[in-house]
Amino acid sequence: MAQATQLGERRTSVDDIFDHLHQEILSLRLRPGDKISEADIAAQFGVSRQPVRDAFNRLATLDLLLIRPQRATEVKRFSSREIAKSRFVRAAVEREVLRRAAQYCDASGAAELDAALAAQDRAIEDNDVDRFGALDYEFHKVLCHIAQADFAFDVIMAEKSKVDRLCILSLSKGDRMPELVADHRDIAEAVKTHEPEGAVESGMRHLSRLDDTIEQISVTNANYFEREQVRGT
The missing domain is CATH 1.20.120.530 (GntR ligand-binding domain-like)
Known part of the structure; x- marks a missing residue:
């Protein structure tokens, strides 16, 4: 994974994680069907899993992530x-x-x-x-x-x-x-x-x-x- 991203002083960790992943998905550095891990993203940003989970949920609301209980989260495929x-x-x-x-x-x-x-x-x-x-x-x-x-x-x-x-x-x-x-x-x-x-x-x-x-x-x-x-x- 990339080195830990510096979190903005006036922004929450959820905002920073969301913006990072949003850009990765839209730019196709993360492609449809790619799997991403809460643990890996939390380690990348140096945070607990909760802000990562919140960012994932925001991305899922935009139809960009598919979150499945007990299974890996993946970048949403096109419909x-x-x-x-x-x-x-x-x-x-x-x-x-x-x-x-x-x-x-x-x-x-x-x-x-x-x-x-x-x-x-x-x-x-x-x-x-x-x-x-x-x-x-x-x-x-x-x-x-x-x-x-x-x-x-x-x-x-x-x-x-x-x-x-x-x-x-x-x-x-x-x-x-x-x-x-x-x-x-x-x-x-x-x-x-x-x-x-x-x-x-x-x-x-x-x-x-x-x-x-x-x-x-x-x-x-x-x-x-x-x-x-x-x-x-």
Whole structure:
């Protein structure tokens, strides 16, 4: 295991353990089906098992860990049903956000979008996948702000987080970042020129980019999916 992590003075050990494991899971350093031990994590952080157990429970609530009594805890495998459900909810919310953003966008909103796209370009130049992922969140947050629906970002963030591991796999398979930024530019242009249906069309095309990746991974890495969810089983 890695050396003991220094716990932040103003944070609880549960927060630090949760954040560490959350990032390990989303970055796929811990992969679907990997087993993790309360005892090992407690030793890594120099704490008792109780804060580890609390962090595990928080991750289980996010559907990222599978905790089974008397059996090893493991990183949750993908569920095709839950992915479909998450994307359905997100698409419904984003359609309304994009329509509202196209209606309300002003010069200030246009400048925010341009700044967000410029930051994504810099991430591509640096080939920084992690930073690009964070900036993708920021782009959708800006759209919600322009739409005067900041609360919608909470929903988008929750649903997006459920498929982030698939997004990481998508970005790792070929040069996908420029394609995604091109989608963002199309969305931004439609919003800035007050074309709600054009913004929705570009937004839905952007969301569909993950379809091929899901299909490929369900075949090439079937063990990443819950057994009953794998196509053909």
